[in-house]
Amino acid sequence: MNRTCPRGRQWLARSQSLIALALMVLVMSLLSDKFLTPENGWNILRQISVNLCLSIGMTLIILSGGIDLSVGAILALAGAVAAGLLKHGLALPRFDLLLQFTLFGAMLAGVLVGVACGWFNGFVITRFKLPPFVVTLGMFSIARGLTMLWTGGFPITGLGPGFGFLGTGILLGVPMPVWITAVLVAVFVLVTRKTPLGRYLYAVGGNERAALLTGLNVKRVKLLAYTLGGGLAGIAGLMVTARLDSAQPNAGLGYELDSIAAVVIGGTSLSGGRGSVLGTVLGCLIIGALNNSLFLLNVSPFWQQVVKGFVILAAVAIDKMHSRNP
Amino acid sequence: MSDSNDIVLEARNITKAFPGVKALDDVHLTLRRGRLTALLGENGAGKSTLMSILAGAQSPDSGTLRVGGREVRFANPREARDAGIAMIHQELSLVPILTVAENIYLGSEPLTRLGLLDSEAMNRQAVRLLKQLDLDVPPDAPVETLRVGEQQVVEIARALSGQARVIIMDEPTSALSEHEIEVLQELILDLKRRGVALAYATHKLEELDRIADDATVMRDGRVAGEAPFQDLTREQIVRWMVGRDLGGLYARTPTPLGDVALRATGVSLRHPERSGDWLLRDISFTVRHGEVLGIFGLMGAGRTELLEVLFGLHPAAVSGEIQMGGRPVHITSPAAAIAHGLALAPEDRKREGLMLEMSVAENTSLASLLQVTQFGWVCDRAERQHVQRFLERFRVKTPSLERRIRDLSGGNQQKVILVKWLATRPAVLLLDEPTRGIDVNAKREIYQLLDELTAEGLAVVLVSSELPEILAMADRVVVLCEGRQTAELSRAEASSERLMQAALPPGKEAA
DSSP: OOSHHHHHHHHHHHHHHHHHHHHHHHHHHHOOTTTSSSHHHHHHHHHHHHHHHHHHHHHHHHTTOEEOOOOOOOHHHHHHHHHHHHHHOEEEGGTTEEEOOOOOHHHHHHHHHHHHHHEEEEEEEETOOHHHHHHHHHHHHHHHHHHHHTTSSSSSSOOOHHHHHHOOEETEEEEEHHHHHHHHHHHHHHHHHHHHHHHHHHHHHOOOOHHHHTTTHHHHHHHHHHHHHHHHHHHHHHHHHHTEEOOOOOTTTTTTHHHHHHHHTTTTTTTTOOOOOHHHHHHHHHHHHHHHHHHHHHHHHHHHHHHHHHHHHHHHHHHHHHHHHH | OGGGEEEEEEEEEEEETTTTEEEEEEEEEEETTOOHHHHHEESSSSSHHHHHHTSSSSOSSSSEEETTTTEOOOOSHHHHHHHHHEEEEOOOOOTSBBBBBHHHTTTTTOOOSSSSSOOHHHHHHHHHHHTTTTTTOOTSBBGGSSSSSHHHEEEEEHHHHOOOOOEOOOOOOTTOOOOHHHHHHHHHHHHHHHHOEEEEEEEGGGHHHHHOOOEEEEETTTTEEEEGGOOOHHHHHHHHHHHOOOTTOOOOOOOOOOOOEEEEEEEEEEEESSOOOOEEEEEEEEETTTTTEEEETTTTSSHHHHHHHTTTGGGOOOOOOEEEEEEEEOOOOOOOOHHEEEEEEEEOIIIIITTTBBBBHHHHHGGGGGGGGTTTOOOHHHHHHEEEEEEEHHHHHOOOSSSSSSSSSSHHHHHHOOOOOOOOTSSEEEEESTTTTTTTHHHHHHHHHHHHHHHHEEEEEEESOOOOOOHHHSEEEEEEEEEEEEEEEETTTHHHHHHHHEEEEEEESOO
């Protein structure tokens, strides 16, 4: 019966990632005079924006009690589709047609490809009651394969300044990827906190049986989570492609793991029902700041991976201690 | 009886309390060499707790256990097993994909000198053991390929492999066919001849005629009576099981009844696995506005299944007709049931009723969230007012609306579940064991609440295995036994004895 100060404990549990980030910033600003500068700050934000975009969707999915291993592959497919449609259009030999796409049309198509992949994930998971881990692993392979088929294994380059603006443009002093991600964060903070859908995500992930018995449409909630996750992966795909001015067939390799890591470090429980989008923002910031710090300190990228692994373990261990003794 | 040398296991002054409930209060039990002691009592009387203490799965708050005259304390089931006590659970606890022999020796596998599994020796020993038990299956067959009855025998083989001197069985026949029960009984007689002491909990008195030597009847965590089984009549057993004082716990004011709110006609539910078998068969009843209909039955009678059918959880396996407000309805999901004005407070609060990580307010408003949603947004102020109004009216005690629901007492959690449903303005409230595991004060408040709500015209279906609760609160009682409707009694006709008679499967007749 450890109830001495539940409010304080809860606050501590909620703020653990904030405290970790603050400590990191403090230590780094002492170790390197390049860390706490505006340029470096924007740099970090720009670097994390793709992962954050993916991680928002991952948060929704994990909150609902699932997982998605296919977001990196969907990202690659969406980027390739958008780039390909913009550059070459869509040839329909049977009808002797070549559809040309405008910039907006190609981007929309890319996002819709992401939406479709996510919807398919959710459909298979809910319709056939299969474990998300396996279904999204299947989608991982499907989307990777489709990307190779679509691109023939070669990057699609030369997409023009319009597309490139999305990745490298600056609006009112803020880089475009940061704008896009910030808007998405704002939207999904509101969705998770202020809409019935958000409430239902927590309910389904927290206790699926009870959610069903409360009359919630559990399948629709899950389906929506995966669909949104796919759509956000599609947007992330556009950002990656725009940044490089090129759709790489193996873009986003391993991004799903980075994204899961960010969600977990942000305090969202892998068993569902507990966590927040803002936590995930912190998780992404921590990973971004960590990578950046180790880079500034001239630590080998291989060590960066090792350190990141330990941070993930620490985050999960701390989370476990909190949930065991609430 | 026999002299004290025959005593294999003796439990004295066993007390065990859970938060809010005293599960066992000064209980004693003696098991003797070669004799079977039947453990009888209503659900919640304390049988399962007692058995799990004997088997080392739980430890008592106070009291002593003696095995063969020596005092023992078990930290876990393994220590109990090492002391010669084995337990056979109601649900099988075998690993389906492992073989018969691997299951029997799970945790005590014979090893070769190199420390590797000696499967040859294991299979050899298993064959010998299975032969004793008259079970003709190869030791290397995966357990999942066996019939349920055969699996039960494998469990017994596992118990015997540890040279058990005491075997404890908790409703071992609930999954068995008639023939398999006969085989099990032969086995039990054989075990007795070999000097094993047995404890056997069951609701089915007819099974005991052949095998029981002594009987211990429990009620409310105490021993209500004990005697050699042959000296007991069915009436005496029932009297021990139900007799108790009711106190001022219940509130039920007679209310004028309204129209029929819910009518079920010939409702049946097919068994999900065994085709041709039924979990519910031809159940018919009505509930009127302002009425509490009690559904009484023992474990496995189909009470919970009946509520689940009404609530749309088994749409594919149900036949029969359900009418609400005079119109036939086709309910295929909980969402549809709610749309028709039904609400269900499930038996297992934590597993089925609550989002433990969510706040009191969020749990309360979950079923009626759209009422406080404007233009797609949940309106905080409207939600607070909505929740507060209901929580106050039903006297839910919580430090704040934001407090996580897991921090509340069981009684307040249950009230939150009721309030959640009342906010949807249901016509019929289905309650499954609404007062299980909550303290007396909360119970009283919940009864009062039901009384008020029915006065306002709510129809209530109250499923309970607690006789006093049914007798005090229900205006009419339908009794279920093994999926069939065995009685429908008015308030005046209902008595503990009549309900229990109807609820017990046919068996030991009045002597």
